[in-house]
Amino acid sequence: MPAKPPFPWRGWLAAFAVAAILAWSWRGTGFSLAVLAQGLPEMGEYLARLTPSAERPWHARYLPEIQARLLETVRIAFAASVIGSALSLPFVLVGTRTLAPARWAYNLGRGFLNLLRTIPDLVLATVLVAALGLGPLPGLVALVFFTFGIVAKLLSDTIETVDPGPMEAIAAAGGTRLQRALFAVFPQVAPDYAAYTLYAFEINVRVAAVLGLVGAGGIGQTLMTDIQLFRYGRIGLVVFSIFVVVLVIDAFSTWLRSRLV
Amino acid sequence: MTPATRTPAAGGGAGPAPGRAGAGTRALRIVWALSAVAALWWSLGGLEVTPERLSRGLPQAGTIIRQMFTPPNWAYLPDVAEGLSQSVQIAALGTFIAAVLALPFGALAARNLSRLAALPLVGKLALNVIRTFPELVLALLFIRAVGPGPFAGVLAVGIHSIGMVGKLYAERIETVDRASLEALSASGASPLEVFRYGVVPEVLPDFLSFALYRFDLNVRAATVLGLVGAGGIGEKIQIMRTAQQWPSVGTILIGVIVLVGLVDYVSARLRARLT
Amino acid sequence: MAAAPASPPVVAFENVTKQFPNGHVALRNVSLTFPRGEFVVVVGLSGAGKSTLIRCVNRLVTPTAGRVLVDGVDVTSLGDAALRRARAGIGMIFQNYNLVRRSSVLRNVLAGRLAYLPTWRTLLGLFPRADVELALRSLERVGIVEKAYQRADTLSGGQQQRVAIARALTQRPAILLADEPVASLDPPTAHQVMRDLKRLSREENLTTLVNLHFIDMAQEYADRIVGLRAGEVVFDGPAEGVTEQTFEAIYGRRIRPDDLRGAAADEAAAAADGAALAR
Ligand SMILES: Nc1ncnc2c1ncn2[C@@H]1O[C@H](COP(=O)(O)OP(=O)(O)OP(=O)(O)O)[C@@H](O)[C@H]1O
Ligand SMILES: [Mg+2]
Numbered sequence: 001m002p003a004k005p006p007f008p009w010r011g012w013l014a015a016f017a018v019a020a021i022l023a024w025s026w027r028g029t030g031f032s033l034a035v036l037a038q039g040l041p042e043m044g045e046y047l048a049r050l051t052p053s054a055e056r057p058w059h060a061r062y063l064p065e066i067q068a069r070l071l072e073t074v075r076i077a078f079a080a081s082v083i084g085s086a087l088s089l090p091f092v093l094v095g096t097r098t099l100a101p102a103r104w105a106y107n108l109g110r111g112f113l114n115l116l117r118t119i120p121d122l123v124l125a126t127v128l129v130a131a132l133g134l135g136p137l138p139g140l141v142a143l144v145f146f147t148f149g150i151v152a153k154l155l156s157d158t159i160e161t162v163d164p165g166p167m168e169a170i171a172a173a174g175g176t177r178l179q180r181a182l183f184a185v186f187p188q189v190a191p192d193y194a195a196y197t198l199y200a201f202e203i204n205v206r207v208a209a210v211l212g213l214v215g216a217g218g219i220g221q222t223l224m225t226d227i228q229l230f231r232y233g234r235i236g237l238v239v240f241s242i243f244v245v246v247l248v249i250d251a252f253s254t255w256l257r258s259r260l261v
Numbered sequence: 262m263t264p265a266t267r268t269p270a271a272g273g274g275a276g277p278a279p280g281r282a283g284a285g286t287r288a289l290r291i292v293w294a295l296s297a298v299a300a301l302w303w304s305l306g307g308l309e310v311t312p313e314r315l316s317r318g319l320p321q322a323g324t325i326i327r328q329m330f331t332p333p334n335w336a337y338l339p340d341v342a343e344g345l346s347q348s349v350q351i352a353a354l355g356t357f358i359a360a361v362l363a364l365p366f367g368a369l370a371a372r373n374l375s376r377l378a379a380l381p382l383v384g385k386l387a388l389n390v391i392r393t394f395p396e397l398v399l400a401l402l403f404i405r406a407v408g409p410g411p412f413a414g415v416l417a418v419g420i421h422s423i424g425m426v427g428k429l430y431a432e433r434i435e436t437v438d439r440a441s442l443e444a445l446s447a448s449g450a451s452p453l454e455v456f457r458y459g460v461v462p463e464v465l466p467d468f469l470s471f472a473l474y475r476f477d478l479n480v481r482a483a484t485v486l487g488l489v490g491a492g493g494i495g496e497k498i499q500i501m502r503t504a505q506q507w508p509s510v511g512t513i514l515i516g517v518i519v520l521v522g523l524v525d526y527v528s529a530r531l532r533a534r535l536t
Numbered sequence: 537m538a539a540a541p542a543s544p545p546v547v548a549f550e551n552v553t554k555q556f557p558n559g560h561v562a563l564r565n566v567s568l569t570f571p572r573g574e575f576v577v578v579v580g581l582s583g584a585g586k587s588t589l590i591r592c593v594n595r596l597v598t599p600t601a602g603r604v605l606v607d608g609v610d611v612t613s614l615g616d617a618a619l620r621r622a623r624a625g626i627g628m629i630f631q632n633y634n635l636v637r638r639s640s641v642l643r644n645v646l647a648g649r650l651a652y653l654p655t656w657r658t659l660l661g662l663f664p665r666a667d668v669e670l671a672l673r674s675l676e677r678v679g680i681v682e683k684a685y686q687r688a689d690t691l692s693g694g695q696q697q698r699v700a701i702a703r704a705l706t707q708r709p710a711i712l713l714a715d716e717p718v719a720s721l722d723p724p725t726a727h728q729v730m731r732d733l734k735r736l737s738r739e740e741n742l743t744t745l746v747n748l749h750f751i752d753m754a755q756e757y758a759d760r761i762v763g764l765r766a767g768e769v770v771f772d773g774p775a776e777g778v779t780e781q782t783f784e785a786i787y788g789r790r791i792r793p794d795d796l797r798g799a800a801a802d803e804a805a806a807a808a809d810g811a812a813l814a815r
Contacts, residue, residue, distance in 0.1 A: 445650070458643070
């Protein structure tokens with residue numbers, strides 16, 4: 001008979017640790033199925049009030065404002081995607097091992113990028129609302145940072161895996177760092193770069209839709225006001241229109257990306 | 262304004278013309294570049310982003326940022342720690358709920374488990390729909406059901422995460438060798454048993470890794486939920502921001518950065534060991 | 537020769553036809569009976585319908601016409617639960633072993649007990665002691681019990697096929713199906729696995745249906761050979777009388793070197809070695 005394998009201590013320890021964390025979280029968050037069961041009918045009622053009905057129809061007169069706010073949402077997302085990904089282009093000259101002038105510059109660039117990426121988008125937006133005032137501007141700036149972080153990271157990761165041959169050729173011909181980047185690297189990663197920008201745009205639309213909940217512009221602003229004023233018919237319509245816009249833009253952008261790469 | 266509009270021209274133009282040599286390429290590039298600039302112009306124009314606003318706002322932002330960190334309010338640190346641990350709790354429980362509830366969705370959406378071709382399509386559609394509702398909107402809804410606080414945050418994170426986790430599950434299940442499942446059903450195993458003995462052992466390490474990845478994202482989400490009253494450090498951000506207690510906001514920011522960085526690191530290390 | 541003529545057939549095909557949804561007819565009005573304990577090899581060119589035939593026995597393929605009787609029960613009309621019960625008594629071995637790669641060998645073999653246990657037990661992984669012992673004994677019989685706690689994907693191809701055989705044995709089946717069980721193995725290993733199959737089939741008095749590509753192996757191991765061409769039975773008789781001509785009639789073409797597995801390859805290898813030595 002074969003020797004039985006040793007008892008899997010590590011697996012059980014890990015399972016025990018996870019169970020302990022979950023128990024701690026359960027207590028700390030006041031999670032309770034009883035409360036949930038009690039509250040669900042009320043939530044159902046609330047949801048029912050959000051759907052169009054005879055007493056609470058989705059009035060066509062809500063549409064102009066919703067449309068305007070949705071447009072603002074898309075504008076924020078689009079502008080942030082373009083500006084943020086544009087800013088990430090020069091960044092790769094320090095943030096990529098193969099293009100950085102020195103090791104310390106690379107480490108500094110990557111460090112900055114990692115630091116930037118730890119700040120949650122909406123936390124940044126909240127702070128910026130305080131600094132720049134209510135409206136789309138703080139949302140735009142927050143998303144520019146966010147886009148920059150994501151595109152710069154993905155782009156420099158891609159550049160590090162790119163065929164170094166052309167770069168060596170240009171270096172051999174006496175090309176500068178900038179020339180190497182412009183003529184050997186960027187042409188190789190251009191489709192990826194476009195795809196990352198689109199990817200950031202998809203995320204930005206989703207985030208821009210809720211920026212207004214912290215006062216940073218877009219359709220979320222309407223949603224917040226409507227919730228505070230209990231304008232049920234409008235809440236339903238706004239949530240539904242966010243849903244449609246996000247799905248449509250997502251599908252379109254995903255399709256475009258699949259054609260790029 | 263000018264640098265911001267000129268650089269994207271290069272970016273916008275680089276995209277659609279990769280490697281395609283030819284007479285029209287240059288013209289095409291210019292067209293793309295110009296339309297990107299025009300679209301950006303249109304977007305910014307609608308956003309009241311004017312040079313005056315920027316020149317007024319940016320120095321003010323600078324002042325506030327200086328106040329945040331020179332020095333931060335270290336006395337506030339215990340409160341920050343409390344808020345952060347609540348965010349972790351929301352993320353942990355929410356991730357657990359999602360990791361469990363995503364199982365049936367993932368199995369439903371996987372093409373190689375279903376006898377009907379339509380079911381996976383329905384499953385994938387359902388997952389996409391779930392993903393489309395942002396955590397914050399869900400949080401506002403759950404506050405209706407269970408009142409404001411971290412419990413609503415747990416539910417929002419848990420439900421929203423099902424979308425992504427379920428999709429990852431389904432894609433992983435689809436790479437499981439169909440033949441090994443067939444062997445099990447040929448020996449008389451029921452569909453549930455085929456899942457338990459054919460699918461689970463193959464996918465479990467990857468499923469755990471997806472959950473850890475989602476936990477990482479959920480910790481970020483859970484720092485924000487408090488902004489709409491669903492618990493965690495976000496509530497303290499909201500309070501201190503409204504009270505214009507900038508040094509305390511600075512302390513919170515440092516705490517959030519440290520926490521997110523730490524979770525990111527630990528999650529990546531654990532995931533590397535799983536696979 | 538081996539069959540006891542009086543016993544009723546364990547497996548019987550009655551006018552079985554299988555037409556796939558795309559219109560292709562893979563089996564055409566097949567009628568065959570297999571008595572207890574017979575070791576049958578099914579031969580035929582690729583696409584002749586060999587796999588379809590043996591998959592009809594445990595209804596991995598459902599015939600479009602006719603009946604397949606297993607122990608007198610028509611499996612084509614069984615409901616889900618009854619079908620699972622019927623499948624429990626039919627072991628099956630595949631060309632690519634089809635093990636759960638990340639599970640241990642023992643787990644894979646225990647899977648042969650799933651149909652016999654209540655679902656709550658199997659979902660919790662609580663196998664009765666007797667089943668674990670049965671699984672270990674099956675592994676012993678195929679000679680790899682020392683690998684019981686190793687992951688299945690750490691085993692060689694021949695060892696994995698033995699695990700698959702042990703899994704089938706653990707079902708305590710009356711019928712064994714094998715779909716090209718040695719096609720992925722090198723000649724010596726292939727012969728070992730075929731010898732194991734034949735031995736176990738004798739010891740347990742199993743009705744065994746094996747699909748094989750190679751005519752020399754068919755001749756060596758079969759009690760009876762069934763030849764298929766384009767979904768029809770074109771030969772059915774004891775292995776003794778079978779000659780190359782018979783195979784040429786079944787295949788509808790001349791026998792080629794690649795229709796042979798064992799000896800030919802061994803001799804070729806030996807010849808190559810000799811040539812190498814001579815040089
Ligand atoms: N699911 C299916 N749909 C349509 N046609 C099928 C299907 N499965 C098998 N066939 C066809 O039925 C015929 C018989 O297939 P089968 O797999 O039984 O052949 P085989 O004799 O086992 O061949 P091989 O030696 O290559 O395994 C083939 O022509 C095959 O293409
Ligand atoms: Mg076959």
